[in-house]
Amino acid sequence: MTTPQPITDATREAVDRIWAGMRSLVLSDDRRGEVSEALGMSFIRSKALRRLVGGPLTMRELTERLSTDKPYTTLVVDDLERRGLVVRSVHPDDRRSRVVTITEEGAAAAARAEEILARPPEAMRSLAPEELEALDRMVGKLAEAARTAEGTQGAGAARASGAGQRPGTG
Amino acid sequence: MTTPQPITDATREAVDRIWAGMRSLVLSDDRRGEVSEALGMSFIRSKALRRLVGGPLTMRELTERLSTDKPYTTLVVDDLERRGLVVRSVHPDDRRSRVVTITEEGAAAAARAEEILARPPEAMRSLAPEELEALDRMVGKLAEAARTAEGTQGAGAARASGAGQRPGTG
DNA sequence: TGTAACCGTTGTAGTTGTAGAAGGAAGTGT
DNA sequence: ACACTTCCTTCTACAACTACAACGGTTACA
Known part of the structure; x- marks a missing residue:
């Protein structure tokens, strides 16, 4: 959008090829299984953890970032809380909302996941x-x-x- | 491997940043839902179809490429066969094996999926x-x-x- | 005050995918 | 002929996730 370019066939082909290459690179290097195994939890739970390292979120916000629905988020956070990786508290300004905050232990788990996922391929x-x-x-x-x-x-x-x-x- | 480079901090940082960027680009652009909706089937079925455009595969080979297990491959191919998108036949050299071949209609569906997945981002x-x-x-x-x-x-x-x-x- | 809307939770049901055991058909080796 | 293996299938069980409806507590607004 910043600098619309003239579209030639060569350009289009290059774009397609680049995108195919990037996709292949990233998708063939899927480490979700490794993360699940390392943390002993389903991938979506580790994803929730990683979303929370940036700061506390309400259930609603977490639901959006996880692209799931509210009941399932409740389930996931229940599990994470049982493991001591997050804590729930009432939102200071809106008592309808719960704020989910990651614990120190949770942050460590998230870091472990991130380390696995972010490791560049050889x-x-x-x-x-x-x-x-x-x-x-x-x-x-x-x-x-x-x-x-x-x-x-x-x-x-x-x-x-x-x-x-x-x-x-x- | 071809040209091992001296690893400096700057290099390492660049590598990490590049990888993070590529991952973010590709993963934030997930169109699997779109494919499932367009073809009216779960994503793994369209994936099976796409694996078959390169040529027929035995159930075993398809199982490997799908990273799943044999019973589930049977289920998926059953469904695809019912839809007329693939056909099963006995392997000419080994009658234990079944060869799964994509039909014309199946190839069209695979192409539709590929078109959605390969479309480069704006x-x-x-x-x-x-x-x-x-x-x-x-x-x-x-x-x-x-x-x-x-x-x-x-x-x-x-x-x-x-x-x-x-x-x-x- | 009443009422509509929102947040999170609970409950229920259904789909998708994972896993293991077992069995029939067909190939391999002795 | 025999045991052994491979390929696919069937069956069963279960985990992970999706989806919808409804409820209590809370807030916003007319």
Whole structure:
């Protein structure tokens, strides 16, 4: 959106190829099973934990970020609370709401999950420092563009995840 | 592997940042729900269809590519066969095996799924043609490196690729 | 004050996928 | 002929998740 480009066939082909490559790279490197095994909980629970490291959330907010529904969020948080990884408290300004806060132990678990998920694949070591630098810049631009697009009408991703039926990705 | 690079802090940081960016880009753009809705079937069924466009597979091979187990593959193929999207036949050289072949209708459905999944996000239009060209080259190198690594010691990715979120311990 | 709306919870039901045991059919090796 | 294995299927059980309805407590508003 920031700089609309002329669309040539070559450009379109490059875009398609790049996207296919990125998708293949990321999707073939799925570590959700490893995370579930390491933490001893279903992936969505570790996802909830990771969403909470940024700060406390209400059940409603957590529900949105998990792309699930309220009853299931209750279930997940119940389990997490039983394990001592989060605590529930009443919202100071709205007593209808509960605020879910991660505990120290929960944060440690989330960090363990994040460490597994964020570990770059070996393949990235095959790029030279200059190449990495350039790649870094461009991925940064893409991320930036995606972030701003999300605000305007980003629907695409958000909508699809809401209507989705299969277990969420991550 | 091809060209081991000196690991500096800056390099490591760039690698981490690139990987995080790519992951975020791909994972926040999940269209599985859209595919399920468009084809009227669970995502794993469309995945089976997409695996079959490259050519017929035995149940065993399909099971591996789907990262599931044999009984469930039977179930999925049963359903796909009932819909007329695949056909089962006896393997010419080993009558124990069944060969699953995609039908014309099945191939059309797979193409519809692929079209949805492969559609690049709008954000990519914010890159200039030269940037795309460079990005294309580097993603290509990464894909190449990943492909060769898979042969040598891969396992990791393939094994975990199934959304296997079994807690095991509950 | 009354009422509508919202938040989280409980309950219930159904779908999807995971897992293991067992069995028939067919191939392999002795 | 015999045991052994592989391939697929059936059956059963269960875990994980989705979906909907309804309820009590709380807040916002006319």
